[in-house]
Amino acid sequence: MRQVDYRGLAALDAVIDYGSFDKAAAALSITQSAVSQRIRMLENSAGELLIVRSQPPSPTEAGQRLIAHYRQVRLLEAALFERPEVGEAKPEIAIAVNADSAATWLQEAVTPLMSSGDCMLHIRLDDQDHTLTMLREGRVFGCVTSETAQVAGTTSTPLGVMRYLCVASPAFAARWFPDGMTSMAVQQAPVLEFDRKDMLQERFIAQRTGYTAHYPHHAFASSDGFVRFVEAGFGYGMLPILQCEPALKAGTLVDLTPGDYLDVPLIWHMWDIQTPFTRLLSDNVISTARKWLL
Template sequence: MSVLDYRGLAALDAVVEQGGFERAATALSITQSAVSHRLRALEEATGELLVIRSQPPQATARGHRLIAHYRQVLLLEAGLNAQAPEPAALPQLAIASNADSAATWLLEALASVLTEPACRVDVLLDDQDQTLRQLREGRVVGCITSSPDAVAGTSVVSLGIMSYRCVATPVFARRWFPDGLNPQSAAKAPAVIYNRSDTLHARYLAQMGLNENVPHSYFPSSEGFVAFVQAGFGYGMAPVIQVREELADGRLLDLAPGTQVDVALYWHRWNIETALTRTLNDAIVATAAKWLQQDRASIL
């Protein structure tokens, strides 16, 4: 395909982003049949299927690459616009983040591109081991991930270390761990894990030489996870920066003082240089430096 049809790319992006042809039509202020026609014309021009007609529609690998290209072009065009756009025309920056970063320091970083406002944001939450996939598929302009491996067309910078401790309330600890965290107590005590992709608890138990198969609940919310533990329903791995005060005043106990799981975080971003992306990238790195460990020393 020698010349890209940007009306077709806009339709492709809208169908996937909005989750359907009807919503895409509303977002683009055209008819549903026009969306279908533009997408079909784009697929005929590329000679490939770009969207799997499921519920909701899913982009194919080529579709994701074209969406990524289209969003990069939109960012570049926004950077060329010297005048402040109308609110409805504000560019959108989509980024992927682990939930614990989103619950603690990420909003402070995003304030730099939201206060004027300079753009809109779309924050996609996933496990820190999974967010890089969002960047590879072109869904986001940047991601916070535990992987240091760069993707073609992107840059990567180290953000720091997020440390996790195994915590519980004093009442929970007295009931379930009267003799400390050991093979017998771990086999019976109810744990809480963020979601099925979360490996932190298993990594911690393996590090302690304990069986990774323990009774557990799932609670896929960073704030809700900590509230779950504080309510005495389970014990689990919490980021130190999120429970520092609770550990200091005794509302939560570290079940194995001196033992933690350190997760190194990295910021991956498209190699797109505009005033907006530079502001976002600088803010992400600077804010992370304030909140995250920059070495392996204890932060308590």
């Protein structure tokens, strides 16, 4: 049976996590040449390339599998000890969530874990249609996603539905949508989207008007800033009702399509790794999401 070189795995993980050999060496308290040597030995043992020497370095498919294994082993090892000794690295858990969950209900879910200081949580943001890729590649322990595909070795739990409304400032609505949201209007009015992965607006426009071609749009990848930009009249956009309800009540935003909305089911996927920290995190994510989502 082939023996796993965990010093080599630690070096591999650090290079990818920190984005350079220099920073990985500093994190591991060894020299850069030692990091390179450990990875070369690991690649010789594996019989294939594990890192693409780009800027920043990126793992090959085989390298990503080894990193996923290493991170799962670290989580399991952390469960063997109630608390790390002084000077010993604390266990880390990485999760991926969509920005709208991070801006609304996630803080309540992670408070018990993060406030204790016994475990370090790394929260990575991506579109809800893409977070499952991070889980599949082993980059995170769990993710909030809209995808229903099952990944071997993981469990999935429905969280509820995040409802999105199409909103704008009153002045913007009066200027660009005097006759409501029509296919002609959406070809002229600037949309505010989160980033190139954001498909919510495209889906809603097609659902509402049947229009599926190009429309003008701005992009601003900040969930909190997104609300302020829409309120400022820079564009119209899709916002979760959890986030825009106060502005709707205050009159700084208006619903462009009253009674029409877009529902996005969210699911919690996690590797089947049972430790006190992962159980606490998972239980809180599920219970908090179900408290706030439809």
